[in-house]
Amino acid sequence: MFRETAFTDIQCDSALDDAAAGFMMDEDTFRAFYDRTARGLWAYLARLTGDRQLVEDLLQETFYRFLRAAATYDNETHRRNSLYRIATNLARDVRRRSMARAASVPVGDDIERVPSRQGAGATERMADFNRAMSRLKPRERAMLWLAYAEGASHREIADVLGLRPTSLKPLLFRARRKLAELLGRAPRGGKP
Amino acid sequence: MKPIDCELESEVLAAVLQNRWPDRVDASLREHVAACAICADVLAIAGAIDDAREELRARAVVPDSGRVWWLAQMRARREAAQAAGRPITAAQVIAFACAMSLLGACFGATSAWFQSALRQTASSLAGLRFQALLPFAVAFVSEHGAVLLGMAAILLVVPAAVYLTMLRE
Numbered sequence: 001m002f003r004e005t006a007f008t009d010i011q012c013d014s015a016l017d018d019a020a021a022g023f024m025m026d027e028d029t030f031r032a033f034y035d036r037t038a039r040g041l042w043a044y045l046a047r048l049t050g051d052r053q054l055v056e057d058l059l060q061e062t063f064y065r066f067l068r069a070a071a072t073y074d075n076e077t078h079r080r081n082s083l084y085r086i087a088t089n090l091a092r093d094v095r096r097r098s099m100a101r102a103a104s105v106p107v108g109d110d111i112e113r114v115p116s117r118q119g120a121g122a123t124e125r126m127a128d129f130n131r132a133m134s135r136l137k138p139r140e141r142a143m144l145w146l147a148y149a150e151g152a153s154h155r156e157i158a159d160v161l162g163l164r165p166t167s168l169k170p171l172l173f174r175a176r177r178k179l180a181e182l183l184g185r186a187p188r189g190g191k192p
Numbered sequence: 193m194k195p196i197d198c199e200l201e202s203e204v205l206a207a208v209l210q211n212r213w214p215d216r217v218d219a220s221l222r223e224h225v226a227a228c229a230i231c232a233d234v235l236a237i238a239g240a241i242d243d244a245r246e247e248l249r250a251r252a253v254v255p256d257s258g259r260v261w262w263l264a265q266m267r268a269r270r271e272a273a274q275a276a277g278r279p280i281t282a283a284q285v286i287a288f289a290c291a292m293s294l295l296g297a298c299f300g301a302t303s304a305w306f307q308s309a310l311r312q313t314a315s316s317l318a319g320l321r322f323q324a325l326l327p328f329a330v331a332f333v334s335e336h337g338a339v340l341l342g343m344a345a346i347l348l349v350v351p352a353a354v355y356l357t358m359l360r361e
Binding site: 002022023027031034035038039040042043046047054056059060063064065067068122125126129130133144148149169170173176177179180183 | 196199205230232233234236237238240241242243245247248249251252253254255257258260261263264265267268272345
């Protein structure tokens with residue numbers, strides 16, 4: 001005997017079809033895009049949050065929101081910027097929530113505690129770098145990472161971080177100066 | 193005004209990222225970096241950030257793209273089903289209320305017992321003198337004011353709580 005089809009079934013089925021079609025790209029395009037961007041995004045989120053478990057959750061959430069976004073992209077760069085913007089906002093929300101929960105509870109740093117594969121010297125250098133980065137503001141960390149690890153242009157960084165392109169240059173300059181000092185390079189013409 | 197960027201910054205960055213610094217770059221670029229605070233900062237941080245990037249990317253454990261796609265699809269379907277279910281639930285509540293009203297009206301129209309009880313209540317209410325009830329009501333409120341206030345609060349708070357819970361869901 002055939003199962004009777006009720007009005008609610010039809011309504012639900014069409015909603016499910018809409019959901020599947022609601023993604024902004026098909027599976028093959030998504031998988032290719034994911035393979036190109038996931039590792040870089042993981043590293044970016046790891047640098048912003050420092051918590052492995054959180055990074056995995058945020059990675060999944062970022063790609064989900066990206067897929068559900070009703071947006072059209074001109075090119076790969078535009079698409080990638082949008083992905084990083086979503087990730088930045090999610091990481092910022094998590095930070096705000098954790099700050100609201102308890103001002104003394106920091107976002108984890110278990111990624112930084114994992115030993116490097118490149119020997120003791122590299123591990124030490126990495127630890128110094130991590131210490132220096134942790135003393136920067138989250139926005140400064142994001143800015144420097146996008147500029148020097150991802151090779152993003154000033155306009156792209158401003159777009160991802162929701163800043164005006166004109167205000168980015170001085171902010172980037174200050175962040176770079178601060179990190180260089182923390183890494184042990186004395187300011188030129190100033191105090192040692 | 194102090195300069196905040198340098199036109200050779202990108203050249204220094206490229207030299208560091210391509211492992212050309214310091215041996216495989218022009219002497220003029222080395223001289224420039226020695227004199228330029230901005231390029232010296234870029235030199236100091238670019239190598240460290242690039243090393244950290246390589247290290248983190250090597251450590252990255254990203255789920256398979258097929259799994260991410262599948263999970264996203266499942267979640268989209270679940271959300272779509274919830275969204276589709278919401279108006280159905282509202283319609284069901286309205287339909288239930290209408291059916292109960294209709295049932296009540298039919299019962300009232302056909303039951304002789306209900307009609308006689310209704311008539312009796314109406315006639316006793318017509319003979320009631322509200323002025324005589326006023327002192328009793330005042331005494332009741334002053335004696336059980338806190339209880340009445342609590343009941344009124346529950347009547348207001350419970351529906352509001354239910355509404356807010358449903359809204360969050």
